[in-house]
Amino acid sequence: MDPITNPYAPGAGSQPPELAGRNDVLERTRITLARVKQGRPAKSFMLVGLRGVGKTVLLNRIQEIAEEAGYRAALVETPEGKSLPEVLLPSLRRILLQLDSKEKVNEVVKRSLMVLKGFANTLKITVGEVEIGLGIDPAHGVADSGDLEADLPDLLEAVGRAAKARDTAVALIIDEVQYVAEAEFSALIMAVHRISQKQLPVVVIGAGLPQLVGLAGKSKSYAERLFDYPQIGALAPTDAQAALIEPARREGVLYEPDAVDEAVRVTNGYPYFLQEWGYHSWNAAIHSPITRNDVAQATQTALASLDESFFRVRFDRLTPREKAYLFAMAGLGSGPHRSGDIASRLNVAVESIAPVRSSLIKKGMVFSPAHGDTAFTVPMFDEYLARQQHLKP
Template identity: 40%
Template sequence: MDPVRNPYAPGAGQRPPELAGRTRQLDAFDVVLERIARGRPERSVMLTGLRGVGKTVLLNHLRSAAISRRWGTGKIEARPDQELRRPLSSALHMAVREIAGSHRCPDRVEEFLGTLKSFALRATADKGMRERWQPGIDVPAVKGRADSGDIEIDLVELLLDASSLARDVGVGIALFIDEMQDLGAADVSAICGACHELSQDAAPLIVVGAGLPHLPTVLSASRSYSERLFSYHRIDRLDRSSADRALIAPADREDVKFSAEALDALYAAADGYPYFVQAYGKATWDVAAASPITEEDVRVAAPRAEEELAVGFFGSRYERATPAEREYMRAMADLSADDGPVATAAIASELDRKPASLSPARDGLIKKGLIYSAERGSIGFTVPHFGQYLRAQSD
């Protein structure tokens, strides 16, 4: 098959040719947007799931839905080594610029931008970096609001002011935060506090976050009421019909078909994970000689897809781990044939070590986003089939 016409797109956050199996989340977000447009209170939204299930792709689709309604939007990717204030300033600046042209009072917009500039400059004021970084807001800073230095107080004031601008225009603002589990504790608390105030005010501003499965635990550790503060959506594997659609629909547009046996083999190989569906679909297309694509094509292509996954999806993550962290992950893999969560006590027993001595390795892996605390006393891989990959490496 012509590789130039290959419709499949495995990649980090890369938009697939067919977004299959996410209708429920898209429809639910449309309801959120419509309720806010009518002045009804709504909760902010959190997407959680393993890596490779399409959280970032879905986050971008939700942003497109907000943009189509003329909302102001901004997006950031959280990082463990970066405080929230600076990237959020840039994202909110972008969102406000998108709605500013429709506001009847330019002075109101300029006043808000002055407040935003003061909020942003607090990111560097205490670190002696004011001369090295400026937020790119071409108005004088307005003192006395959102600039106390307390991120929670400042964020509440800033977002309430931003929502007031949006309400003047008759639209909303949505801030999208990817990898949200990597935010620091103070920033998580600030977001929870701000979202609480916004929902009580029925303000037309929401936060849409995406993160690993333990994101709800991160939020609840900050605020006990976080389970009622956000609308949670667990993003999981595709069911069989959705996985088939993700393969069939793009191929149909190229006048290419799959045999039923080929679809069986592809679902067995990809296990419904969207990233794997794209990886196996791409490799199979490239080796197939003609339509319909057959089970034999899948068999021949599978080693090519697995080699690509071993290097780009699994191997690159494994290489980031220290020797002690790799030992910890291999013990996890040996203890879980289905790659599900493993008791930390069992890992200590497997390695014949005291649990406390393994804490540095466990904490390092959590910080690197390779494992997560599934529940108290257990640990799981953030990457699907990672245990399977590790077991194959040791064979």
Template identity: 35%
Template sequence: MDPVLNPFKPGAGQRPPILAGRDALLHDFDIVRRRITELGEGDRSWILTGLRGVGKTVLIGELERVAVNAEWLVAKVEVRKGHGLADELATRLAASLRRAQRRFDPEKLESLLRVFKSFTASLKLGVINLGVEITPAAGYADTGRLSTDLTDLFVALGEAARGLGVGGLILVDELQDATAEEMAAISTAIHQISQTSPMLPLFFVGAGLPSLPSQLATANSYAERLYQYRTLSVLDAANSRAALMQPVIERDAVWDEDALEVAMAAANGYPYFLQEVGKAVWNFADGPRFTVEDAKVGTEIAREEVNAGLYQSRWDRATPAQRELLRALANKGHGEGVMVRELARAMKKPNASVLSVPRDELIKKGLVYAPERGVLAFTVPGFHQFILNQH
């Protein structure tokens, strides 16, 4: 098949041809959008959690697209270790505000722009271009304390959005990498928004690994009640089938049923691997009907691609002591979470505390996470099988 026409798109953040299995969440966001657009009222913000490669970043991008098309005030940020969240947020929001000045009456944006100017000055974020000369707002977002100033900024953003008849949307990806102070500041600001009546039309969506809810709760005790927590998991059989079939049908090709079963079994519902398998089978197949042989060869090509990229790069980042722990987790858990004390016993360690250092280092590297207290699990589906097969 012509690789130029290949519809499958594996890769971090790349939107697949269909967002299989995410209809309910997109439907719920459409309700939020309509509530904000038609009533001018906000709704309870979201936290999206899931393992690597299940589509969190893609979904964040889709929500951004919907909001931008509705002419909302939008800022999408990816948390990066070593980079301040306030700086990243200000840069992205400034770009949205520059666009807004070309679409809306500048007078309706003046108050927000002045609070934004105070925010960047008080937190010493440097020169951020707003496209207009404006004086800071005295008494707003000027304390130098992140939680206080971010709250003032979010309230001003919500008020401006209401005055313009649109919504405001803040999207933060990889939120688990934010500092405790940054998480607490976001929750404080969203808590203030939630107490306005009627609620200001500012919606927040944070995305991260499954450890994120507990991190937010540790940073701020009411976080567990503040957000709606939505989990993105691997796809069921029906949605896996749709993810592989529909893009092919739209390009006038078709899977043999047995071939489709081979591809689905190999991917095991993992959205990222479904895209890799689909891409590899398409490129290998001679004609528009995908056979079992195409599927078998394609899945092996896809597995080699994932092993060499996604899995090998993670293995290479681990030290010998960390690899020992990863091997034990793969052997004991087979992809599920394992009690740390059981890992210590399997590794013939005197107690679980001996594993504290490699455990914490692996969590910081994003290779494992703690789904609950005293338990460890892989952040990437299928990583355990790679370790068992290769190491």
């Protein structure tokens, strides 16, 4: 059928034509935001799930919901190798400048900008130096000790006071939290703790791979008190069906029932795969309804396309030893796998490959669902590697 009207949206962070099966999270978001805005205690949350389950898409939706609820919201992503303050500062600066309205000068907002400047100076981060610089001196003695666990709470408290002075609230939404360094995550937890103690209208919502849960380290007990970690996973069968059927129906296109069943079966209900199968089934079909045969044909093209993009992107950045580790895991099946089993498949001692496992966890390729177990962070990655024997180091 006409590829121009193809409604499906495979791609990292691509807004799906139908956001299926996520009402619980969205409802929880609305409640949390409303409570925080009213200065009531609320447990915030970090969405936890494998790659391609729809975490980024949810965070985008959460940002919209926050803005609809009258929040100033910022959505940031923590890329590998960039510090959390560097990532947060430009957004915090933008929010404070928005609060700093020219007509109604507010001393609390001014003061927050000074705190932000002191914080940035201390960390030697330049964020729009020129704009913050105009008439604003850095504050002294607040958020400028050089110890992030003291300074980030000071900074978020200042932001919270500014928001409160302007009768609004601030949502900081952070994606790919698993790449935040442990010390920075700990500082973030302390900052959220401070805000909640002072009942300031600031909420931090995050998302990331399962390893983010282990980041809390020594601030673990705070983290557990302040955050829930809702699991975002594959869609339940009826939601997976809706994710395929609804977008087509809006274009006047139907599916044969066994075509949908087949697509849900091969994708296991994983959102990214559903988009990919929907997209390729649409293009394979000559006319409505989309048949089981069209889906079977799509399986070929969808897999080829996933192998070139979704599966491949991060694999290319691994060292030969890391690749060998993953091939050994894949050889054992979908997992999770015991470290001992992976080691024996590689014919080496467990201790000798522990560093490789750690670096794979840091790079977001695998995680540890239970002590001594290792699993892929990408669904069906074992099958991908089975198809890619030529990439074996």
